[in-house]
Amino acid sequence: MALLPIKIYGEPVLREKAQEMKQEDIDDAFRAFIADMAETMYDARGIGLAAPQVGDLRRVFVVDTEQTDGDSKRRRVRNPEKRRLVTCINPEIIETSAEDEEYNEGCLSIPDVEADVWRPIRVKVRYRTLEWELKEEWLDELMARVFQHELDHLDGVLFVDHLGMMKRTALAGKLNRLKKQSSGK
């Protein structure tokens, strides 16, 4: 396994749309790629990572919202024994709750930036597992939040795109700095 370099805000691949996968695309090389994505996510202390964040344009992300003791997001205590990796291939949201809520989000591709983002509290989702099993289920709490954030990545959307003018203006300096750094690569 290997750690994959994480693409940072400003790198064009984060703004591209990822491509649908077919069952025959699931081979040993892809499974190895998913293992690398998981390792990269855990190493970076993240709870989700989408393929475009490591420069790959296939519609897949990995999530693990179980890897922690306690549910305080800011002071997450990680416990490797509790890891439960979920791989979502060709993910979709097919229904959302009427109510939204605000929740503080961050992103491995936008280091040191956090902001409260409004999103539906619950989402009904559909995706394929690594075994190509079709899953359809309602998600809530942190899992619903992460699923929506990661699905956005597959369409070139970042959490800061959801912010209103005031919050975006407040973050503009940090974002421009990241953009400058990543364009220098």
Ligand SMILES: [Zn+2]
């Ligand atoms: Zn992200």
